[in-house]
Each structure stands twice: as structure tokens, then as C-alpha cells.
Amino acid sequence: MLIFGTDIDRINEVKNFLASNFSMKDLGEADMILGIKIIRSQHGIVLTQSSYIEKILRRFQECFSFLFFVIVVKDDAVNEVLEI
Numbered sequence: 518m519l520i521f522g523t524d525i526d527r528i529n530e531v532k533n534f535l536a537s538n539f540s541m542k543d544l545g546e547a548d549m550i551l552g553i554k555i556i557r558s559q560h561g562i563v564l565t566q567s568s569y570i571e572k573i574l575r576r577f578q579e580c581f582s583f584l585f586f587v588i589v590v591k592d593d594a595v596n597e598v599l600e601i
Contacts, residue, residue, distance in 0.1 A: 518535075520532060552566060552568065553565065553566055553569075554567060554568050
């Protein structure tokens with residue numbers, strides 16, 4: 518289960534409630550969930566599937582060696598988070 522939010526006190530309250538009713542283990546902050554990489558910075562959070570795309574490209578590299586992808590990020594907010 519992924520628990521997230523902006524209010525750390527509320528997050529801890531939910532975690533304590535769940536821990537009192539279920540056996541659970543806190544794994545800390547998530548780096549990746551369901552194949553989606555989570556990138557954090559002081560400006561915000563970006564969710565990316567680049568790892569999945571790279572995995573697929575490696576899998577089919579022999580069949581599609583001529584194929585390549587270029588991802589251009591034009592959104593200033595995303596650029597700011599990625600510090601581009």
C-alpha cells in the first residue's frame with residue numbers, strides 16, 4: 518500500500534491506525550511503484566515510465582535496432598522539477 522500526502526502528521530496518523538489493526542512493515546519512501554519511477558526535488562515530483570521504456574527497448578533491441586525514442590519535455594513546470 519502506498520500512502521502519500523502533504524500533511525506528514527496525517528500520514529503518520531494513518532500509518533499508526535493501520536499498524537494497530539494489521540501487521541505491516543514501513544518500507545520508507547518509494548522510488549518506484551508499478552513500474553513508474555518517482556523523482557523528487559525541491560520543486561515537486563515527477564512520475565516517469567522511462568525505466569519501462571528502456572526495458573522494452575533492450576528486450577527488442579535486436580528486432581528494432583533502427584528504432585529510437587526522443588522525449589522532449591516542453592512543460593516549464595516539469596523542466597523546473599527535473600532542473601533542466
